[in-house]
Amino acid sequence: MAEFSQNRGKRRDGEVLGGAVDFLLANARLVLGVGGAAVLGIATLAVKRLIDRATSPRDEEDAKRDSTCLEDSWQELGLLKATPRLQPQPRPAALSQPVPPPAPSPSAPEGPADADPPTSPQLCSPAPSMCLTFQEKLLAFERDHVTMPVAHVALAKQLAGDIALELQAYLRNKFPELPFGALVPGGPLYDGLQAGAADPVRLLVPLALEPGLWGLVPGVDTVARDPRCWAVRRTQLEFHPRGSSPWDRFLVGGYLSSRVLLGLLRQALTASVNWPAIGSLLGCLIRPRVASEELLLEVQHECLDFPVAVLLAIAGAQAGGLLLAWPLEGLAGNFWLQDWYPxxxxxxxxxxxxxxxxxxxxxxxxxxxxxxxxxxxxxxxxxxxxxxxxxxxxxxxxxxxxxxxxxxxxxxxxxxxxxxxxxxxxxxxxxxxxxxxxxxxxxxxxxxxxxxxxxxxxxx
The missing domain is CATH 1.10.1410.40 (Poly(a)-polymerase, middle domain)
Incomplete structure (x- = not known):
């Protein structure tokens, strides 16, 4: 009985609060206009939901609705398509004026003249020169967290180029039968698109495929039905039987397997290449990132750390650019991912x-x-x-x-x-x-x- 009375009291309180919310929404348009009322309506709708959940008995259906609360909230918020402003629009004076502090009691003693002023909750100093616009804050963020120093960019390019030469020499010695092309470093660092040092330098390892022996098949025309990728099919088998190309050892079902080639290169990078010796020669520390599905090298210098992504690549005119060996899942696991970065x-x-x-x-x-x-x-x-x-x-x-x-x-x-x-x-x-x-x-x-x-x- 006591529990029933408590629930009934909570329900009555919820009705009172809900009525106050409805009254606020009914009068918001007169004060804030249509746009402001829309924002306030979305916010108060969320408050009413919290009140309803707090004052109503919970059942299994309520628990299910709670699990989707976050999804409903942001989707409803996204319905508002008001044009954003760099500076907030002033609200009516009745809502925007701060509440004046109460006058000091005549009997209250005055504080010492050198006492510290109370902390103000304002976002910026009242002095106009101290108030930064969003544009100014954005430029400051760019300067402090996005732009790389010129000296760091030059150093990263030099180390990436040296690593490319060392890895190219290793591949030619380790796999002399495989016609790898010249390794080429590139990517955001070289195109002025490097946001800090977290983006990897792209180190392309091109495969030189024999003309006439290989054809490209769009991913949508394969069993994978994946428009992101292409299959590299072995052709002319009646005139150039299997074994005529050194890449034939990496065929799976008549297609050049990116997965098998990635496994070969991963084994070489993690177990065969003497990275401590190469790093000592170049004045840095180089370690392969074993846990990553991609082929990544961590390069650490005394003033700069950055990753290098080793990418097996095929140039395909039919595909409109480069195809990369990538750890794709499912039926597309042996296919090649189209690279739109260039x-x-x-x-x-x-x-x-x-x-x-x-x-x-x-x-x-x-x-x-x-x-x-x-x-x-x-x-x-x-x-x-x-x-x-x-x-x-x-x-x-x-x-x-x-x-x-x-x-x-x-x-x-x-x-x-x-x-x-x-x-x-x-x-x-x-x-x-x-x-x-x-x-x-x-x-x-x-x-x-x-x-x-x-x-x-x-x-x-």
Whole structure:
């Protein structure tokens, strides 16, 4: 009986609070306007949900609804498509004026003249010179966390080039029968797209395939039905039987297997190459990252640490660029992943040169912000580059003074893509760059991006 009375009391309290929320929503439009009322409505809806859950008996159906609360919350928040502002719009005086502190009691003794003033909850000093705009904070974040010192860039390039020469000599001595091409370092570090030292240097290990003996098959035309990849098929077997090519030893079902080649190179990098001796010669420490599915080398110098990604590559004109040996899963495990990075970098460079724009700087900022965020870390360079390319072709101001506004537009576009769980690749419309994300990851990213859009300083 006491429990029933307690629940009834909680329910009555919830009705009172719910009525107050409804009254607030009914009058919000008069004070805040349509846009402000929409924001307030979404926020108070979440509060009412908390009240309902706190004042209602829980059952199995309620527990199931709670498990999807986060997903519902950010998706409803994403329905609001209000244009973001770099500076918050002033609210009406009745809501924006601070409550004046109570007058001191006449009997209260005055404090000493040199007493420290109370701590103010304001975000910045009242002095105008101390208040930074979001644009200024964004540029400061770029300076402190994104831009690499010129000396570090030069050192990383020198070490990557030396490692390429050493690894090339090893492969030719270890596998003289396999026609590997010249190893070429490249990637974001060489294209001005390096956001800090976390992005790996790309060290391409090209395979020289015999013309006429190999053909490319699109992944959508194979049993894998995967538009991201291509199969490399052995051809002309009636005139050049199996064994005529040194790469025939890596065939699986008539196709050149990226998985078998990756296993061969992984074994060499982790067990055969004398990295301590090479590192001592180059004045650094080099260690293969054994736990990674990719072929990564960790390079540590006294003033710089950076990874090197060793990538087996095939040049395919039919595929429109490079094909990489990549640890794909399922039926596509023996296929080759199409590499869009060269095309992405070239298009960004061409767009920026057209109007002296800052699209590449925007990409670096997005990479730097997402990499350091617990929920956004899985948004890699690929999806972020596609977002910038989509924005980059719009007729807009791409000068430095508009960098903050373009940043917020990129957040809006990402939120919309996550709502639809779809971000098509600009170079292959059948590829959804968000396919590899779990629903939980999508929900967490959407929620983080929404609140980042409302208060972007919190992302920096």
């Amino acid at each position: 095309a992405e970098a070239a298009q960004l460079r061409a767009l920026d040169e057209r109007d002296a724009g800052t699209r590449r700087r925007l990409l670096l900022l997005l990479c730097g912000v997402c990499r350091g965020h617990p929920a956004l870390g899985r948004l890699g360079r690929g999806p972020l580059t596609q977002v910038v390319l989509h924005l980059g072709e719009q007729e807009a101001d791409w000068g430095e003074e508009a960098l903050g506004e373009r940043f917020l537009q990129a957040l809006e576009l990402l939120i919309g893509s996550l709502e639809r769980a779809s971000l098509p690749c600009r170079f292959s419309r059948g590829v959804n760059l968000l396919d590899g994300l779990r629903e939980e990851d999508v929900d967490n990213m959407g929620c983080a991006l929404y609140w980042g859009l409302r208060a972007p300083e919190g992302l920096l």
